Amino acid sequence: MEVRTLRYFLAVAEEESFTRAAARCHVAQPAISQQIRALERELGEALFERDSRTVRLTDAGRALLPHARAVSASVAAAKAEFAARSGLLTGTLELGAADGVESSSLPALLGTFHRLYPGVGVQLVEGSSAGLIPQVRQGSLDAVFVAVPPEGLGPGFEHRVLIRDEIVALVAAGRPQAQLASLSLDEFAASPLITYGPDSGLYTRLRTAFEAARVPFRPAYATNHVALQLELVAAGVGIALAAGAVRGITRDPRVTVVPVTPRIPYAKALMWRAGPHASAPLRALLDLPHPDQGA
Known part of the structure; x- marks a missing residue:
């Protein structure tokens, strides 16, 4: 072996x-x-x-x-x-992170990295997928954690998937839809939709799913912060479509998490430029074994 x-x-x-x-x-x-x-x-x-x-x-x-x-x-x-x-291994590892990184295996991976390479500084830059990906292309960031678009990341990039999950509906606990086993996409045509903005990597995946189901995709409220989506749902604004892997959404008694039919799977990945561009700290990070998430 x-x-x-x-x-x-x-x-x-x-x-x-x-x-x-x-x-x-x-x-x-x-x-x-x-x-x-x-x-x-x-x-x-x-x-x-x-x-x-x-x-x-x-x-x-x-x-x-x-x-x-x-x-x-x-x-x-x-x-x-x-x-x-x-x-x-000296210098700094520059990483970008879109919303939802706290629910991925990246924090555990960085914990291992810190223990092995305490002399390397790590700079984390927050942002949306649309804003972070060009920074990798330009070389100002070593790698970014973003949603993988339906068409893939395109030539010139490599990636490592850190989350595989699906979109779920967040419904105020008292609403009739909260009692359903699942929500079809046409249910969202009759209720204000709360979801991600166009700069989010999940926006395109949602729009594609709605188009395939022949349902108009008209978000009434757009925010990439799931915590704010949850508060808007609890306030009675509408129904949200959010990443199911986000921590905390199943523990709020004001909101019920309901599966969506058809499923809208997504992946979030650490991506970087292909070829001989990777810095020594990035290569060391990529060499680390993937943290166990109960696979």
Whole structure:
């Protein structure tokens, strides 16, 4: 069992895709598939359930996951120690973060980074996806945490998914819609809609979903801060469509979280420029194993 093979296993487990895992590891997809099959033969069990659309861990894969992460963490720690000994890791890591970063694995990742590289300063710049992505392109930010648009991030960028979730409806607890098992998109045509502004990475995904359902997309209130969306819902302004992964929305008794039909999945990722542009601190961050989020 090789460290490289375990790194491929982790990439497939975290990306839920052999194609995305291959892009993340900078290898051809057949190489990833071959290594995973060899690992499955070595262990005597299938590690992934595969079909034409999804890749998910089996029970055996879930059993291997913490061991693979432990090995990856040990390798990263060894690299960190010798990088620190040679004085390579100095300077500042410049990161941009759109709304919702506190609900992602990035804070835990930065906690590990700080313990391994205490001499590197980290600057966090808040903003919207529309404002942050150009700063990566121009090189003023090393990487940014943003929503992945439906059409992808385009050429010239690489990314690592940190959240996979879906949009949910926030409904005032006393409203009839709060009793429903789910809300269809046409329900929002009869109620003021509270959701993200056009500068948010989730705005395009929402508009695309409404267009596919042939329902007019007319937000009455636009804010990228889910905490404010929640307060507007509690005040009786309307119904909100928000990221389901945001912490705290399920704990407010004034508001009920209701699933949306059809589902509107989304991903949020750490993205950076492809090629030889990554700074030493960014490369060190990307080498760290993905924090365990109960996968």
